[in-house]
Amino acid sequence: MATSQPNLYSFPNTEALAKQLRSYVLRCQNAALARHDTFRIAVSGGSLPVVLANALLAASNGTPEDTPQFSKWHIFFADERAVPLDDKDSNYLLLKNELLSKIPAELGAPTVHAIDEQHVYTGDTQALADLYQEDLMRSFAARESVKLPVFDLILLGCGPDGHTCSLFPGHALLREKDAWVAPETNSPKPPPKRITLTLPVVTSALHIAFVATGGGKKEILKAIFDNDEGRSLPSALVNHGAGDKVSWFTDHPAVEGIAFPRRGSL
Numbered sequence: 024m025a026t027s028q029p030n031l032y033s034f035p036n037t038e039a040l041a042k043q044l045r046s047y048v049l050r051c052q053n054a055a056l057a058r059h060d061t062f063r064i065a066v067s068g069g070s071l072p073v074v075l076a077n078a079l080l081a082a083s084n085g086t087p088e089d090t091p092q093f094s095k096w097h098i099f100f101a102d103e104r105a106v107p108l109d110d111k112d113s114n115y116l117l118l119k120n121e122l123l124s125k126i127p128a129e130l131g132a133p134t135v136h137a138i139d140e141q142h143v144y145t146g147d148t149q150a151l152a153d154l155y156q157e158d159l160m161r162s163f164a165a166r167e168s169v170k171l172p173v174f175d176l177i178l179l180g181c182g183p184d185g186h187t188c189s190l191f192p193g194h195a196l197l198r199e200k201d202a203w204v205a206p207e208t209n210s211p212k213p214p215p216k217r218i219t220l221t222l223p224v225v226t227s228a229l230h231i232a233f234v235a236t237g238g239g240k241k242e243i244l245k246a247i248f249d250n251d252e253g254r255s256l257p258s259a260l261v262n263h264g265a266g267d268k269v270s271w272f273t274d275h276p277a278v279e280g281i282a283f284p285r286r287g288s289l
């Protein structure tokens with residue numbers, strides 16, 4: 024467990040949030056490119072792709088620091104629904120529609136690691152998770168000694184029950200220690216079949232950001248940040264496991280009445 028605390032940022036509206044999220048993601052990108060000339064990132068579904076697109080498709084100030092170098096990005100999915108890639112429930116389709124298809128050609132194209140669609144049709148969610156883990160191994164485990172992949176950045180959402188990725192409260196998956204990617208066959212949020220990064224993979228990332236906006240998130244954020252009973256919620260477990268590597272990007276309605284100290288800028 025980390026001894027440091029997560030960073031909780033709160034902004035007046037989603038435009039202000041997107042601006043700061045852009046700075047944050049590009050700082051992570053620039054540090055990663057300086058380190059290993061590639062930027063390995065995982066993204067969630069839900070409301071995140073829209074906010075991310077607002078952040079990244081905004082006009083650059085023209086400096087290299089403020090420019091997404093998409094050709095050096097490897098984008099993975101923090102979780103994905105076991106559906107074909109053109110299904111309305113696919114996180115890949117959502118990201119494609121909101122962001123990937125709108126990236127101007129001069130910014131280059133990212134390498135996107137989608138699930139193996141053929142294994143969606145077999146209905147074998149374990150095999151789907153295993154194949155995605157193999158994809159991660161090809162990208163991260165050049166050496167056999169690599170125990171866990173270390174993403175440069177993982178971008179997450181937080182559900183009204185405190186779930187993140189497809190890690191749901193009280194689920195045995197939260198105790199997974201070895202697998203990098205695991206199947207979920209009975210998700211309380213539809214569709215039921217999914218694959219997800221496991222908690223050790225999430226907390227091993229260099230940077231982890233949650234985006235949670237709107238008054239509908241108020242109660243669950245209070246439970247995560249202010250109440251001891253919320254400690255076992257999946258999103259709280261990310262906070263406890265990764266400490267100040269975690270940054271929450273929220274708007275004011277989502278954190279109304281929360282005692283945990285918050286900041287208004289990076």
Ligand SMILES: O=C(O)[C@H](O)[C@@H](O)[C@H](O)[C@H](O)COP(=O)(O)O
Pocket residue numbers: 067068069070071102103104114179180181182183186187188189212234
């Ligand atoms: O594919 C999914 O279902 C998501 O990855 C899931 O973990 C999502 O991030 C949360 O449910 C928050 O969703 P919202 O941002 O829409 O509240």
